[in-house]
Amino acid sequence: MKKNFLLFLLCSAIMLGLGSANNIFAEDDEGEDHGGDIVYTYPLKAVIFSHKAHVEDIGLQCEWCHDSTFEMEALHMQEEAQFDMESLCNEKYCGTCHNGDISFSTTTQCARCHIGKKGYDKMVREGLIEPVEGEEVSGDEEGGHGEGH
Numbered sequence: 001m002k003k004n005f006l007l008f009l010l011c012s013a014i015m016l017g018l019g020s021a022n023n024i025f026a027e028d029d030e031g032e033d034h035g036g037d038i039v040y041t042y043p044l045k046a047v048i049f050s051h052k053a054h055v056e057d058i059g060l061q062c063e064w065c066h067d068s069t070f071e072m073e074a075l076h077m078q079e080e081a082q083f084d085m086e087s088l089c090n091e092k093y094c095g096t097c098h099n100g101d102i103s104f105s106t107t108t109q110c111a112r113c114h115i116g117k118k119g120y121d122k123m124v125r126e127g128l129i130e131p132v133e134g135e136e137v138s139g140d141e142e143g144g145h146g147e148g149h
Helices: 002-016 021-025 051-057 085-089 116-125
Strands: 037-040 047-050
Touching: 037 051, 047 051
Parallel strands: none
Antiparallel strands: 037 047
């Protein structure tokens, strides 16, 4: 049953088209309530999760991930010690779907999620996210790719 569900998700994603990595930065002009973008800053800076890319673009339902794979509270997962790449590579958290069978593997296309310090600083400067308390934001205008893979 789980394999059929996963195959359904894969087929849906292919049919709807995942689009380019730029979609994760798309703004929501229509006011859809899909959870917005979440930027994880721990255990490494910075990893973005786009609800728009998953809910609107692919058509996933909230309950498919919440409360089984992810808590509803944004950033709750980064408080857990096992929220790291090893867990993702063992099909936990994002790796539940990003395993290479359902969607791209967590070990490939790093910059689709890892925006790095430069990407994080750019989002703060553009007012898209609030900076982590007590943190300096660089004035570098260039966007960045992930770092620390």
